[in-house]
Amino acid sequence: MVTKTSELPARAAGTTDRERTADRLLRSTAARSYDPELDIDWSAPPEAGRVYLPEHRSTLYGTPLWDRLTPGQRRELGKHEAASVAGFGIWLECILMRLLAKLAYEGDPATRHVQYALAEMAEECRHSTMFARLIEWMGVPYYRPPSHVHALGRLLITTAHGPAMWGAILIGEEITDRFQREMVADDSMQPIVQMVNRIHILEEARHIGFARAELTRSVARLPLYELPIQRGVLGRVAFIVARNLINPEVYRSVGLDPAQARRAALANPAHHETIRYGGEKIVAFLREAGMIGPPATRLWRKAHLIG
Numbered sequence: 273m274v275t276k277t278s279e280l281p282a283r284a285a286g287t288t289d290r291e292r293t294a295d296r297l298l299r300s301t302a303a304r305s306y307d308p309e310l311d312i313d314w315s316a317p318p319e320a321g322r323v324y325l326p327e328h329r330s331t332l333y334g335t336p337l338w339d340r341l342t343p344g345q346r347r348e349l350g351k352h353e354a355a356s357v358a359g360f361g362i363w364l365e366c367i368l369m370r371l372l373a374k375l376a377y378e379g380d381p382a383t384r385h386v387q388y389a390l391a392e393m394a395e396e397c398r399h400s401t402m403f404a405r406l407i408e409w410m411g412v413p414y415y416r417p418p419s420h421v422h423a424l425g426r427l428l429i430t431t432a433h434g435p436a437m438w439g440a441i442l443i444g445e446e447i448t449d450r451f452q453r454e455m456v457a458d459d460s461m462q463p464i465v466q467m468v469n470r471i472h473i474l475e476e477a478r479h480i481g482f483a484r485a486e487l488t489r490s491v492a493r494l495p496l497y498e499l500p501i502q503r504g505v506l507g508r509v510a511f512i513v514a515r516n517l518i519n520p521e522v523y524r525s526v527g528l529d530p531a532q533a534r535r536a537a538l539a540n541p542a543h544h545e546t547i548r549y550g551g552e553k554i555v556a557f558l559r560e561a562g563m564i565g566p567p568a569t570r571l572w573r574k575a576h577l578i579g
């Protein structure tokens with residue numbers, strides 16, 4: 273049911289921008305959201321000659337290893353790299369759902385922003401199922417993040433708060449969003465992958481709007497002594513995300529040694545540019561918010577997210 277802002281209950285009406293933003297996002301969620309189980313035809317076979325990832329976004333693009341791959345091998349590697357990003361996305365969304373659950377657990381459920389956190393959890397839950405279906409449809413392995421990253425995720429769930437928490441959410445959401453926007457405009461892509469991206473872009477636009485507003489609010493309330501800690505956590509998250517989107521095991525799919533191919537990818541200027549492109553918008557926002565700086569500037573640079 274659609275509720276106008278002016279019809280907000282007394283507890284929320286006219287109180288804060290936070291409630292108004294959440295109310296608008298809730299109305300948008302009610303008006304436009306997808307059920308990937310119904311809205312994607314998972315029985316459709318892959319289309320011959322179409323790619324799962326744009327070639328120029330492959331981690332090895334432009335390297336001597338890439339030059340030695342056949343067009344079929346390049347497509348196969350792109351498929352596994354896309355599966356790795358989807359697997360990493362599921363891991364990120366599981367963390368995000370737990371963070372949103374924390375907000376709902378601590379907050380007042382009769383407020384719009386807690387209700388929006390619940391609505392966003394429901395969407396993330398459907399997204400993770402959608403990414404899992406995509407991996408299944410592609411017929412490739414589930415590439416999970418390495419065990420130390422898995423453990424750090426658990427730590428983030430229990431300790432993250434304030435702007436670093438919202439910043440971590442935004443890094444996960446906005447980097448993938450940037451690539452997905454590029455892919456929906458690329459006709460060389462598999463139609464099912466494009467549909468997955470289209471759904472994700474539409475629903476993530478709300479999540480990004482919510483998280484950006486929450487980050488701005490929490491930065492304004494942050495005690496000065498906490499700023500370096502928050503920047504440190506966020507820099508670490510940014511580095512982990514940039515380094516783990518692609519699991520080195522993907523290289524086995526085209527007969528390459530994971531360690532050797534990983535080294536080639538990490539030294540590849542085209543891959544550095546891909547990471548920079550993915551992070552461009554969120555980096556500008558976090559810089560403006562004062563969340564990128566000492567003691568973590570080095571980590572952002574090492575991740576190739578800043579120059």
Ligand SMILES: [Fe+2]
Pocket residue numbers: 365395396399472476
């Ligand atoms: Fe999502």
Ligand SMILES: [Fe+2]
Pocket residue numbers: 396445476479480
């Ligand atoms: Fe999201």
